[in-house]
Amino acid sequence: MRADPAEFRLVSPGDLQVVLSLLASEPTEWLPIAGGTDLMVLYSAGKLPNRKLVNIWNIPELRQIEVFPDTIRIGAACTYTALRGHDDVSREFPLLAAAASWTGGIANQNRGTLGGNIANASPAADSLPALLVYDAEVTLISVRGNRRVAYRDFHQGYKQTALAADELIRDISLPRRFSGYVSHARKVGARNAQAISKVCLAALGIIANGAIRDARLALGSVAPIPLRLHETERSLAGKKIEPSLIGTVRQSVEREIRPIDDIRSTARYRAAVAANLVVEFLEKLATERTRA
Amino acid sequence: MVTAKDIPGKNCISLILDDQPCLAAETVNHPEEPILLLAHADCRMLRKAVDAVSIEYEPLPPVHTMEESERQSTIIWGTDNAFKSYLVEKGDVEAVWKDAAHIVEGEYFTGAQEQLYIENNGVIAAFDPEDGVTVWGSLQCPYYVHKALMALCGLPEDKIRVVQMETGGAFGGKEEYPSMIAGHAALLSIKSQRPVKIVYDRMEDMVATTKRHPSRTRHRTAVSKDGQILGGEIEFTIDGGAYATLSSVVLSRGTIHAGGPYYWPSVRIRAKAVATNTPPHGAFRGFGAPQSLFAMERHMDHIAQVAGISPVEVRRRNFLKPGQTTTTEQTIREDIDLDHLLGRALELSDYAAKKARFAEENRSGMRKKGMGIAAFLHGAGFTGSGERYLNSLVGVEAGADGGVRVLVSSAEFGQGTNTVLCQIAAEALALPYEGVMIARPDTTVVPNSGPTVASRTAMIVGTLVQSAAQGIKQTLMKTGLLGDNYTPEQFRASCGQFIRTHGALKSYARYEAPGDVYWDDEKYRGEAYAAFAWAVYVAEVSVDLTTYAVTVDDFVALQEVGKVLHPVLAEGQITGGVAQAIGFALYEKVVWQNGRMINNQMTNYIMPTSADLPPIRVFFEQLGNVHGAHGAKGIGELPMDGPAPAIVNGVEDAIGVRFRSIPLLPEDVFEALQPEPPRQQGPSSTRGTT
Structure with missing residues (x-):
């Protein structure tokens, strides 16, 4: 150490x-620590810049998963293990459950939290592309009050986020309207x-009348931030999945990342594999449609 | 604070050539070379102390590749950057080219590999003006450390004590480096008059300690029209790093194994270990053989293609047979039948049916499958005259209560040494296994039975344990205290009686070279090893064309290792070795920058996990062998040799690309499948992605 x-x-x-x-009193001094799976690695390597840490692991309201008619609200300090084990999350948001299962080993999953993954803002984080395609919204909280930020606007540059120094991520809300989609992670x-x-990759798609009605694609590790492929998605909308489309999509993905x-x-x-x-x-989307 | 000026003895890590300083005095030859030692009662203060030290370097032109080293435009070691070279010549190679139907050439590379033992290098040293220096540590060769400390501390034999503590894996990585870290702790202890503990963290251990030697092998082979090897030239070069350390010996083993298990009517092998400005490369399971055998077994598949025969057939036509000679002209006296071994491996892996099925299925889909084989051998014990020089001594003692204790410096580090040596002693004394203990390797207690390396422990040390144990029995029988057939109770009683009369009951056995072993160090000719283990491995692989990743789906490891002394441990050794070799082939890449490893973390240096490994199916054939204890031959290193070429041969079978280098990463497979070469790439961005 x-x-x-x-x-x-x-x-x-x-x-x-x-x-x-505490965060408000000395905003840049205090660093919240939940599971510590990122921070303890930095600490152990002697590279943790902050000297003051405030534990948020033991705050019950940050650890709840609440299911409402239209949304699921996930407390920021919910662990990957909690996400994997939650029936509604697994059923309706399989991309997130899959990402939770990929992160680290079992010990990391028992300690690592979704809010921590978002705040750490690594472009290689596994769960972030899933949040992008599910149109997540994050609630940020401080002594100044709450504010809600669309997750697509949260990451602003390499390790730059919308989170102010006195703010905590309180929860992540996912709208419950993707259960009809084909998903691929x-x-x-x-x-x-x-x-x-x-x-x-986290991807969602739905086919109507033999053509793509909606495709939602997000990739990790191919840009300074977790990246939603808006242009590629637009180019897919309304198209039939056929060989000519594949070539175009490949180029579009490589342009966007x-x-x-x-x-x-x-x-x-990375570019070739992303495509x-x-x-x-x-x-897969084409096959699922055939089967349906 | 200790610098080179504080060294009481000779400033070197004494091993083969005493060229490596313990602390650099004027020049550093690699980025991790120690210059100054700091100790403090509170280890947390040390970070601050280190921050307060500044070192000004006067840069000299560096040498970072084997090619730069061979060019000799900058000399960094000796007069020609060469630590050692060997020339093996058998028959008249010049005569073979004109009769060759094919001349097959190939160049092959293997990378550095980190041992990744469980705990990092660590020692405690204590100095006492009366008793001298004592070192406790995680190590595999107590007497190597003992020898190095005598020279460094300028103390006599009896003032240095080295104790091997429980060691969680070594794989060769604790063969020579412990002498360095023990030397540092000893120097600090002598100066501070306090016990000193040094334990590396993982990043320090990975960046500074020894790794497997990177290698380059060039083959030029004359082949008859039906695929028989007529003769050839092999050029084997390894990167030794900044100091000689064990490179000459690693080179030797790689050289002797370079021809594989094949009959070469004539051959010329030129081998060289060259210097570069990286931390010295060192011992790692296989010790040069995995490098040259990777080349040989890839080259055999190449020869098969050129000759228009199958990988199976090319091996059948060239296998060594009893009575034939190896590249060093060692006559094969064992009744080995490699053809049979190959046939059985093919059967166990369902090779023919699978190969045909994959060829069919590979016409479509994104997952291409292939089958690869490798046939190889591994010499047990020290090379050539090595065992004679080691002159190992082993003891067995019995107490008044009849308890038996094995006295060896051979260390347990997970491979089963303690179990197997006690088994051998118990068997020799007709006692239950529980009746035999083994002493902790402590140089004040155990004799020098040599280093725990070279797959020599069961075969060489085991044989000595057997004869030392028999000595105890003979002593008791000669004095009439024990009859021909005795019970454990009678044995215990007779030990008590003997000790009451004579004091102690100890028996020692010293290594005696078998009379028929001939070796010429000058010409590198003769009986290179007392015995060889033989093997044929088969890998079933798939290449995913979405991710370009290679995975091993099934693995058959069939070997002939003489008598298997402990089936569970033996299978464990083979399984572990295959897993480590899969890492060597497909995952583990040391990324170098200016002579320094920059991915010195387990998150970036990728060792395969259980989720990446196939079922490893281990099988033994037994022929028996004249030299080993109960006919056992070495097995520790053998499984490291075959998997890499078998896997890469399988990849070629799957996608038809001839890869010549390992580690073979998905990025390499991707590039090989691209129509155009990579664009010119600038220096990579320093932006990370964590």
């Missing part, structure tokens, strides 16, 4: 208002478990 625990302060008020007051990592994605070479993979590989995954989704 490269950090000196004596240099850190950790408080655990167990009360949301107290946490928010695939993670491409360096190995089948405990790997950070080289590319990951901005992958890089890094320690895990190459831009060329392959979208094509794989379209083929």
Whole structure:
């Protein structure tokens, strides 16, 4: 361990208002910590910049999953294990349940939280593309009050988010209107478990009268932020899935993404695989329609 | 604070050549070379102390690749950047080219690999003016550390004590490096007069300690029209890093294994270990053989294609047979039948049916499947005259209560050494297994039975344990205390009686080279190993054309290793070795930047998990062998040799691309399938994605 625990302060008020007051009192000083699966790695490597940590693991209102007629509201400190084990989430939001099952190992899933994944804002995070295609909305809370932000507007640049220094993510709401969609999730990592994605896809689609009525595509690890492929989606709307479309889609995906070479993979590989995954989704969509 | 000036003895890590300093005095030859040691009673203070140190370097031109090193425009070691070279010559190679129907050439590469043992390198050292230096650590060769500390501390044999603590895996990675870290702890302890503990964290361990030698092998082979090898040239080069360490020995094993399990009427093997400015590469399970055998077994598939015969047939036509000689002109005296071994492996893997089915199914779909085979051998024990120089000594002692204790410096690190050696002693003494214990390897207690390396423990040390144990029995019988057939109770009683009369009951056995073993170190000719283990492995692989990832779907590992002393442990060794070799073939890539590993974290250096591994089906054939204890031959390293070529051969079968390098990552498969070469790429962005 490269950090000196004596240099850190950790408080655990167990009360949301107290946490928010702390954040408001010294906004850039305090760092909220829930499961710690990202922060403890930085801490252990001696790279955690903040010295003051406030525990939000033990705040009950952040750990609930509430099911309303039109939405499911997921508390920001809900773990991947909780998401995987929740019947409504698994049934109606399989892309999110799948992403939760890909993240780290079982121990990480028991501690890692959805809100933490969003706040950490890694473009390689597995659950974020799912939130994009499900039109998630996040509620941010501070002593100044609550505000709701469409998740598509949350990520603003590499590790830049809409979250202010005195704010916490309170919950994530998902509208319950995607159960009729065909969904496809695939993670491409360096190995089948405990790997950070080289590319990951969350996709939803629905066919009407033999043509695509709506396609929703989001990719991880191909841009500075988790990326929704709006242009490609628009180019698919109303089209029949046939060989000529596949070639066009491939080009459209490659135009829309901005992958890089890094320690895990190459831009060329990421671009090709991203396009392959979208094509794989379209083929699945076509097959499901045939079956229906 | 300790610098080179504080070293009481010789500033080197004494091993083969004493070229590696313990602390750099004037020059550093790789980015992780130690210069200054700091200790503090509160280890957290050390980070601050390190931050307060600044080192100014005067840059010299670096050498980071084997090719740069061979060019010799910058000399970084000796006069020609070569730590060692060997020349093996058998028959008249020049005469074969004119009769060849085909001349098959190929160049093959293998990468560095990190051992990734469970716990990182770590030691505690304590100095006492009376007793000298004691070191407790995670290590595999107590007497290597002992020798290195004597030289470094300038202390006599009896003032250095090395104790091996429970060690969670080593794989060769704790063969030479513990001498370095033990030296550092000892120097700090001598100066501070306090016990000093050094335990690397994973990032330090991965960046600074030894890895498998990267290699390049070139083959040029004369082949008859029916696919028989007439002769050939093999050029085997390994990257040794900045200091000689064990490179000469790794090179030796790689050289001797370069011809595989085949009959070469004539061959010339030129081998060289070259210097580069990276941390020294070192011992890792297989020790040079996985590198040169990868090349040989890929090359055999290439020869098959050129000759228009199958990978199976090309091997059948070239297998070594009893009475024939290896590349070093060692006559095969064992009654080995490689043809039979191959036939059985093909049967166990359902090779022919699957290969035909895959060829059909691969016409459509995004998942292409293939079958690959590798046939190979692994010499047990030290190379050539090595065992004679080691001159190993083993003891067995019995107490007054009849309790038996095995005294060896051979270390347990998960491979089953303790179990197997106790089994051998119990068997020799006709005692139940529970009646035999093994002493903790402590240089004040156990004799030097040599290092725990080279798949030598069961075969060489086991044989000595057997004869030392028999010595106890003979002593008791000679004094009339024990009869021919005895019960454990009678054995215990006789030990008590003997000790009351004579004091102690100990028996030692020293290695004696078998009379028929001939080896010429100059010409690199003769009996390279006392015994070989033989194997044929079959890999069933698939290549996913959506992700370009290769996965191994089924794996058959069939080997002839003489007597299997402990079936469960033996199967575990093979399974683990195959898993580690799958990592070597498809996952584990050390990313270098200016001589430094930059992916020194387990999140970025990708070791396969159980979710990535196929069923590994292990089978043994037994022929028996004249040398080993109860006919056992070494098995520890064998399974590291075959999987990589079998897998890459399978990939070629699946998608028809001839890959020559490992690790073979999805990015490599992708690039090979692209019509146009990669665009010129600038330096990669420093932006991360975590």
